[in-house]
Amino acid sequence: KAGVTQTPRYLIKTRGQQVTLSCSPISGHRSVSWYQQTPGQGLQFLFEYFSETQRNKGNFPGRFSGRQFSNSRSEMNVSTLELGDSALYLCASSLTGASEQYFGPGTRLTVT
Amino acid sequence: SQQGEEDPQALSIQEGENATMNCSYKTSINNLQWYRQNSGRGLVHLILIRSNEREKHSGRLRVTLDTSKKSSSLLITASRAADTASYFCATAPSGYSTLTFGKGTMLLVSP
Numbered sequence: 001k002a003g004v005t006q007t008p009r010y011l012i013k014t015r016g017q018q019v020t021l022s023c024s025p026i027s028g029h030r031s032v033s034w035y036q037q038t039p040g041q042g043l044q045f046l047f048e049y050f051s052e053t054q055r056n057k058g059n060f061p062g063r064f065s066g067r068q069f070s071n072s073r074s075e076m077n078v079s080t081l082e083l084g085d086s087a088l089y090l091c092a093s094s095l096t097g098a099s100e101q102y103f104g105p106g107t108r109l110t111v112t
Numbered sequence: 113s114q115q116g117e118e119d120p121q122a123l124s125i126q127e128g129e130n131a132t133m134n135c136s137y138k139t140s141i142n143n144l145q146w147y148r149q150n151s152g153r154g155l156v157h158l159i160l161i162r163s164n165e166r167e168k169h170s171g172r173l174r175v176t177l178d179t180s181k182k183s184s185s186l187l188i189t190a191s192r193a194a195d196t197a198s199y200f201c202a203t204a205p206s207g208y209s210t211l212t213f214g215k216g217t218m219l220l221v222s223p
Contacts, residue, residue, distance in 0.1 A: 002153070033210060043200065043213040056210045090154060097209030098142055101202075103154035 002027065004093050004104035012110045013087045018079040025093030026074050031055075032074040033097060034066060037088040037106075046089075048097050049074055055097065078109075086111045117215075118201055118217045126222055131188040132215040135201030136181075142204045144177055145211065146186050149198045158199075163206075191221045 002006050005024045013019050036045040045058040049068035066076040072093070078085055086109050092101035119134045135144070143162045147155040161168045161177045163185070168175045174187040188195055198218050202211040 035213075039210070042215040045212065046212050047211055050209070056208065088152060092155075098204035098211065100145060100157045100160050101155075101211060102157065103147075105154045106152075108152070 003069050004091060006089075006091050006104035006107050008107060009105065010108045010110075012112060013081050014112055015081055015083060017081050018077060019062070019081060019109060020075055020077045021089055021091075021109075022093030023074045023076075023093075023104055025074070025091075026102055029093035029095055029102070030072055031094045031097045032068055032072065033092045033094070033101065034074070034076050035090045035092065036060075037090060038086075046076065050097065081111045083111050085109065118214045119200070121215070122218045122220070123138070124220045124222065125191055125192055127191060128192055129221075131191050131195070131219055131221070133186045133199050133201075133219070135184045135186070135214055137184075137201075137203045138182065138217060139203075140206045141179075142176075142206055144222065145171075145202045146175060146184075146185050147200045147202060147213075149216070151197075155200065189218075191219075193221050193223050195219060196221045 007022045031050045033041050033048040038041045048056040052068045063079045068074045088106045092103045092107045094101045145160045146158045159170045161175050172189045177184045177188045198216040200213050200216045202213045
């Protein structure tokens, strides 16, 4: 069974730009969660999508948004990038949000 | 704020020794999970223990859960250099379909 894939793996953007990250979950998994990981704040939950609906949302500003498609693939978008958005963005898929999660390798975003 | 808090923040041991990491959490949970992360990569699921379970084993891993104290421990026996990684506990709070992660314990196993 293919694992969770994330694209791109690395990204360098300039302050003020926007970025879209993609995540393809394991086949059959309907829940996709996104996390931001930084050295200072650790792993922070961004949002969870289940069957194309955002089911839970973390404490992040509205610049962070996401969506899920009918094939369960998910995208997250960050608009008006700030230096503090530099982080490893991890996507995880699961059968249900609270069951064991399978993580992708992450997208390393650097904002300059 | 983080639901789970791991202790210690860092642990350095020799190969062959046992490593114990602890996790405390704040609210009632459906389950608690442990994950491993190697240097900036994605997390790997290690073990899940449900709120009605007290102990679970998987290979060299042993997890305990004390819901009255809202705490869990992960024991890695006979550690190997390849066990060097960060270990995170994650809780699934009752009524929520998401996981909340702690800040992790960095484990260094020296040959």
